[in-house]
Amino acid sequence: MRNNFCGSPEHGVSRRGFLGTAAAAGAATLGADMTALDALKSPAMAGELKRKQKNVILLWLAGGASQLETWDPKPGRPTGGPFAKIQTSAPGVEISEMLPKMSKMMGNTAIIRSLNTRVGDHGGGAALMETGRAREQGVQHPDIGAICARELGRADSQVPDYVSMYTSTEGRRKGTSGYLGSRFAPMFLAESMIPQNIRRLETITDVDHKDRAALRDLLAKRFTRSRTSSTVGSHTSAYQRVRGLMASEKLFDIEQEPAKVREMYGPRQFAEQCLIARRLVEAGTPFVKVARAWWDSHGQNFETHQELCADLDHAMSTLLTDLKDRGLLETTLVITLAEFGRTPNINPSLGRDHFANAWSMSLSGCGIKGGTFYGKTDPDGQTVVDGETKSGDVFATIFRALGIDHEKEYHIGARPIPIVDFGCKAIEEVLA
Amino acid sequence: MKILCSILGLLCVGALPSFAHADDLLPASTPINEAIDHYIRKAWADEKIQPAARITDANLIRRLTLDLAGRVPGMHETKQYVASKSPRKWTDLVDRLLASPDFVYHHSNQLDEMLLPGDYNGGGDWQEYLRAAAKENRSWDKLFREMMLGVENDDAQKTALSFVRLRGKSLDDLTNDTSVVFFGVNIGCAKCHDHPLVGDWLQDHYFGMASFFNRTYMTKKNTVAEKYDGLVKFKTTSGEEKQAAFMFLTGTTIKEPAVEKTAEQKKAEAAEVQKQMKDAKAPPAKTPGFSPRTKLVELALKAGEDQFFARNIANRIWSRFMGHGLVHPLDQLHSENPASHPELLDWLRRDLAAHNYDLKRLIRGIVLSEAYARSSEWTQKIEKPAPEHFAVATTRALTPKQYGLSMVVSTSNPDDFDKKLQAENWADERKNLENAANSLASLIEYPGEYFQIGVDEALLISNSDRIQNNYLRDSRDRLLGYIKTLKTPKEKIDAAFWAVYSRGPESEEAAAFEQYLSKRDENDDNWKQILWALIAGPELRFNY
Numbered sequence: 001m002r003n004n005f006c007g008s009p010e011h012g013v014s015r016r017g018f019l020g021t022a023a024a025a026g027a028a029t030l031g032a033d034m035t036a037l038d039a040l041k042s043p044a045m046a047g048e049l050k051r052k053q054k055n056v057i058l059l060w061l062a063g064g065a066s067q068l069e070t071w072d073p074k075p076g077r078p079t080g081g082p083f084a085k086i087q088t089s090a091p092g093v094e095i096s097e098m099l100p101k102m103s104k105m106m107g108n109t110a111i112i113r114s115l116n117t118r119v120g121d122h123g124g125g126a127a128l129m130e131t132g133r134a135r136e137q138g139v140q141h142p143d144i145g146a147i148c149a150r151e152l153g154r155a156d157s158q159v160p161d162y163v164s165m166y167t168s169t170e171g172r173r174k175g176t177s178g179y180l181g182s183r184f185a186p187m188f189l190a191e192s193m194i195p196q197n198i199r200r201l202e203t204i205t206d207v208d209h210k211d212r213a214a215l216r217d218l219l220a221k222r223f224t225r226s227r228t229s230s231t232v233g234s235h236t237s238a239y240q241r242v243r244g245l246m247a248s249e250k251l252f253d254i255e256q257e258p259a260k261v262r263e264m265y266g267p268r269q270f271a272e273q274c275l276i277a278r279r280l281v282e283a284g285t286p287f288v289k290v291a292r293a294w295w296d297s298h299g300q301n302f303e304t305h306q307e308l309c310a311d312l313d314h315a316m317s318t319l320l321t322d323l324k325d326r327g328l329l330e331t332t333l334v335i336t337l338a339e340f341g342r343t344p345n346i347n348p349s350l351g352r353d354h355f356a357n358a359w360s361m362s363l364s365g366c367g368i369k370g371g372t373f374y375g376k377t378d379p380d381g382q383t384v385v386d387g388e389t390k391s392g393d394v395f396a397t398i399f400r401a402l403g404i405d406h407e408k409e410y411h412i413g414a415r416p417i418p419i420v421d422f423g424c425k426a427i428e429e430v431l432a
Numbered sequence: 433m434k435i436l437c438s439i440l441g442l443l444c445v446g447a448l449p450s451f452a453h454a455d456d457l458l459p460a461s462t463p464i465n466e467a468i469d470h471y472i473r474k475a476w477a478d479e480k481i482q483p484a485a486r487i488t489d490a491n492l493i494r495r496l497t498l499d500l501a502g503r504v505p506g507m508h509e510t511k512q513y514v515a516s517k518s519p520r521k522w523t524d525l526v527d528r529l530l531a532s533p534d535f536v537y538h539h540s541n542q543l544d545e546m547l548l549p550g551d552y553n554g555g556g557d558w559q560e561y562l563r564a565a566a567k568e569n570r571s572w573d574k575l576f577r578e579m580m581l582g583v584e585n586d587d588a589q590k591t592a593l594s595f596v597r598l599r600g601k602s603l604d605d606l607t608n609d610t611s612v613v614f615f616g617v618n619i620g621c622a623k624c625h626d627h628p629l630v631g632d633w634l635q636d637h638y639f640g641m642a643s644f645f646n647r648t649y650m651t652k653k654n655t656v657a658e659k660y661d662g663l664v665k666f667k668t669t670s671g672e673e674k675q676a677a678f679m680f681l682t683g684t685t686i687k688e689p690a691v692e693k694t695a696e697q698k699k700a701e702a703a704e705v706q707k708q709m710k711d712a713k714a715p716p717a718k719t720p721g722f723s724p725r726t727k728l729v730e731l732a733l734k735a736g737e738d739q740f741f742a743r744n745i746a747n748r749i750w751s752r753f754m755g756h757g758l759v760h761p762l763d764q765l766h767s768e769n770p771a772s773h774p775e776l777l778d779w780l781r782r783d784l785a786a787h788n789y790d791l792k793r794l795i796r797g798i799v800l801s802e803a804y805a806r807s808s809e810w811t812q813k814i815e816k817p818a819p820e821h822f823a824v825a826t827t828r829a830l831t832p833k834q835y836g837l838s839m840v841v842s843t844s845n846p847d848d849f850d851k852k853l854q855a856e857n858w859a860d861e862r863k864n865l866e867n868a869a870n871s872l873a874s875l876i877e878y879p880g881e882y883f884q885i886g887v888d889e890a891l892l893i894s895n896s897d898r899i900q901n902n903y904l905r906d907s908r909d910r911l912l913g914y915i916k917t918l919k920t921p922k923e924k925i926d927a928a929f930w931a932v933y934s935r936g937p938e939s940e941e942a943a944a945f946e947q948y949l950s951k952r953d954e955n956d957d958n959w960k961q962i963l964w965a966l967i968a969g970p971e972l973r974f975n976y
Contacts, residue, residue: 136620140550160887182877182886197891201900208961211948213894215965218944223971226809227827228816231883235970238890245887246895412882 054366054402055281055332056148057274058289059316061308062171063122063296064359066342066352068381069096069305070312071111071360071373079344079380081302090371098309101317107371108320108329109364110430114375114387115394117340120354122296125339126173132395133421139179139412144395145287146177146184147419151404152286153184155237158244159251160187160195163280164289167269171293179412183234186289193276194252198245213243251279264318271315278322281332295338299349312336320364333366333401337394344381358384361394367401369432392424400426457779460786464797467783471776472803472822483823484807489514491976492805493525494934498830498975499753499799500529502538503837503865506853507846507931526799530792533859537866539791540566541833542752545878547579547595547613554594561591572745572789573733576614580729584655585716593656596725600650607642615732616744616765617681626669632681632766639666640679644728647720651708657717658725660701678724682737686727740765742781742789747771749791750780753798755826756819761881772820808976827976829883832876836869838972842932843903843963845914871898885973893968903967904960915959921949924959932966 068074073085073096085094090106102109119125119134127135130143142150145162153161164186166172177184187195200209216239224232250256254265254275265271270292277288292312297304316336323329341359342352358377364370375387399406399420406426409416458467476483487495493513497505505513513525529535540562547562548554565575580596582589599605604623611617622638647659664676678686693701701720708717732741743765751757758777759765771777780794787793798804808825810816817823830838841849852861875892877883893899907913911931915924925945929937937945945962952958966972 139620179880179882181882181884182888183884185877185886185888187888195891197888197895200895201897203900204961208957209894212961212965215944215948215962216968219941219965219969219971222938222941223969223976226811227974227976228810229827231829231879231885232827232970232974234884234886235890235973238885238887239894239968241887242890242894245891 052403053284053286053331054152055285055328056144056152056287056366056398056402057277057281057319057332057334058144058287059274059312059334059336060166060171060173060289060291061295061312061336061338062126062166062173062291062293064125064338064340064342064354065295065308065312065336066297066301066305067113067358067360067377068342068344068352069098069302069309071095071362072113072377072381073097074344074379074381077380079346079382081346083302093371093373096309098305099313101313105317105320108324108368109362109370110368111360111362111373112375112387112389112394112397112427112430113358113360113373113377114384114389115341115356115359115361115391116384116388117356117359117391120340120356122339122354125354125356128391129337129339129394130173130175131178132391132424139417140176141417142178142180142184143175144398145175145186145289146180148287148402148404149177149184149186150180151399152402154284156240157284158241159248159280159283159285160245161285162186162287162289163189163195163277163285164291165189165193165273165276166291166293167273168293170296171291173291175289179410179417181234183238189252193254193273194249198249198252200246210243213239248283251283251285252276254279261322264322266314266318268311268315270311271318274315274319275322278319278326278328281323282326282328295342296354297342297351298347298353299351301342301346301350301352316364323365329365331366333368333398334364335398336362358382363397363401363430367403367432369430372430374427374429387427387429389427390421390424392421393427396420396424396426397430400431457775457782460783462779464780464783464794465801467779468776468798468801468803471773471779472801475773475821476823479817479821481817481821481823482812483817483821484810484812484825486802486805487807487825488935489521490935491807492522495804495825495975496525496529496799497534498834498838500526500538500795501532501534502541502831502834503534503841504972505934506841506844506849507927507934508850509853510930510934523800526796530796533862536563536566537862538834539795541831545831546748548598549878552598554591554598557591558594561588564588569790569792572784572791573741574789576733576741577729580610581726590655596648596656597650597654600648600656603642603645606645606648607638610645610728611641611681612763614744615681615740616747616759616763617740618763619681631768635666635668636674636676636679637681637683639664639674639676640685641681641728643676643678644724647724649705649709651714651717652710652712653714655717657705657708658720658723659705660720661698678727680728680731680737681740684731684737686724686731688722688724691721738785739781742785743777745789745791746777746780746784746794749794750777750798753795753804754822755828756822758820760820825976827974829879829885829974832873832878833866833869834975835876835973836871836873837865839872839903839967840865840868842972843911843967845909845911846927846931847914848909871902890968899964899967904963906960912959912963915963921946925962928959928963928966932963933971 068079068081069083073083073094074080075084084097086097086100086103087094088103088106093106093111095103117125117128119128131141132144133141145164149162162184164175174188175186189195200206220236224236254262254272257275265275270290273290277290280288292308295304295308320329320334323332340354340356343355347353358381375389376385377383378385396406406420407418409418458470490510493505493510497503513521518524540559543562543566544554544559578589578592582593584590584593596606599609608618608620611619619633619638619641622633622635626634643664646664647662649657649659651657665673666676667673678688704718707714731737747757747759747765748762751762758771758773759769784794803822806823806825808827810824819826852858855861876889877886904912915927918924918927925937925942929935949958
């Protein structure tokens, strides 16, 4: 038997656990175990799955939003800044007055105020919070979107299973599916609000487009008949999804929404993207990331947050309301997260700098106990005094909320890689 | 008894993978391809495996041209090869391709991807450096030396140092990437703890290797320099603090000569390093008397210590052409992960070291073996043998560059392409092709292990105007324009298959195409759709 993995006891991988998973997966490696998903093609299974379809909308506050101007205000303290805090609809939960709309509807939202993630540069912080673990030599870890796409998506899905959008170029981070491969890579809206190449060219009719695809399939069938591998298989399934995805173009077209709904979200880009996100999850897309930039307020922190918080407050509260009205909030987890927070100390340019030692995030909807907060920072917000939370804990919590087995392992060759980093656990207090 | 011996052997040797004895191996004078076939066939016989059939000539020229030239062959190139009656045609083709500018581009692209994968960008000078090296078939040990120890005041060597420079800010990257790329060993695991299952890899090895790079730093001018002192300390899992030795993967250590330095000397050295780090106008950094990086290179290439260096490159080159390493994964060269054909790997290692690490010679030997020429189709009733038997060829996804080039070549007017290929300035044309390929290549993902093709790619090929307006353009210089000059549907279908798939159509395919045409009004667009169906198929996407 060949052993070439790193399954150290120090890293908390039980040998039995590994063998169990390996045996269950058989020789299947990551790419090859699409077979498990294929079982879902049977109508009964697919129906069961659809009923339980869970989705995620990640509102990524690119550049690092200030926890003091959002979820963990410290008014009256030297670090507090000029804004007050307000009592929310949830007893005992106070947030910044910069988020008045959200304050009236905290019933579905839990705040985590005790993130201590240590990494304070944009690239490193983003990579840490996107993948839930420190960068590792020789392994490209997938981000949260790719993992959710894999765990919540369907092999034969006719809609995209990971869509990533952003406002303003600083928020432009495509995300990565790492070792999960490009099957789970995000569909990235780079140049317009419509994904690239999803629309048929005007120079070809729909019939021609369909007929030539059939001709292609015929050639492919002959080629793949006696050549089987997961890579060859992925080529086939990628082309099988083309027509379905093209039909999903309308999901990106908010013109199709009634005027009332358009009005509710309003004309700003971030809110419009949240509306697209809602349309996507409604149609079965398991993961949508909407990045709002640029919160990196090294100067004029308070003016910056006045503008950006208003945008966040409106978009997030509208999105949650809309999801709830449609009965989707129970199955959709809405997250606000960033690469880090901002320093309690206010610098001479009235800015706040990068700060990863005591900052906040929020979780709303699916699987979350709303109207609560978890963790505590000291009176000036300089340190976490209770409930210290690492990026891996956040991932464990998210997976638990979505019903994804957070103790699951992926395998690169024979090496097991747990989907949640070693030594991390879910925050039970915020789970429903 | 044999098993017992090998277990004992392992325990005794410790950090060294077990090796076959030189006198057990086939004579050194055996041609490479014969040695390969000897060992591969022997294993087939032992395992009672009936390998897949030999590929057709058309399939062979396609595979060889993709592997050696980085592109599919032109239509006439293929047809001439298939028609040739020469008993030497396989060898002649291999030698022609190895001597062509195509090989220089393709081989250097492959080296680039191995040395600076992913997001690393070596830039134009780096690629030029690799091309120059590929052109003169510079030996692998020389390249290794240049990349690790190049001097900054020589333009070519300075470029070679990019391997170190681009990783210069991360000791972990330098340590692990050097081990992976040059020695086939991923020791990242051993940073936090002794490897749980691989007795070979201890924390001592990780930090031992790190010691060789610990003094390497980047100056303010972004040049690579080395400090005068500095040792690596680490904590074992039991919390004990240890000082790492300069230890190579074999366990061999180097002692730093004791040099008495006065406090002033030490101060001056520290000041010099500080100046280099902060002052962009500092004079070129001095080389310290003891250079750990130099010691690593010397040690790694020393007879007896060079098994990792030699096995790694033999295994990597093998895997490039055979789709699977003799040791697999490629970065797991250790005693718990033995080679599928230990004697073959040993023979190749010995041969490579004895022939000045001549990679071209090794490549030539591999692609002339019968093992290389197996079909990728598995038609026997019994289960397909695992890849490490090399009984059936692996279907390999093209690299982005190969796919881009193949798309351009296969949709070009075959007569035009043939003329360019025969012309004296083919090297210039090949360069143009290289650039033309980038527009597609830049949008395609590089195939790693467990590669999965995403729907983005399928959407791109299906709906992007660059496919429609470029490759499928209705103009004289394109395949579509060429096909229009042909008379009968049969001739047209024939040409389309030969140009795109390097083979003629099967009767079922020809029938399907004829049926497709019969259902439609006569229209030039029909041929555009047919060509799309061909280029979007898996047959162009893979080397099979």
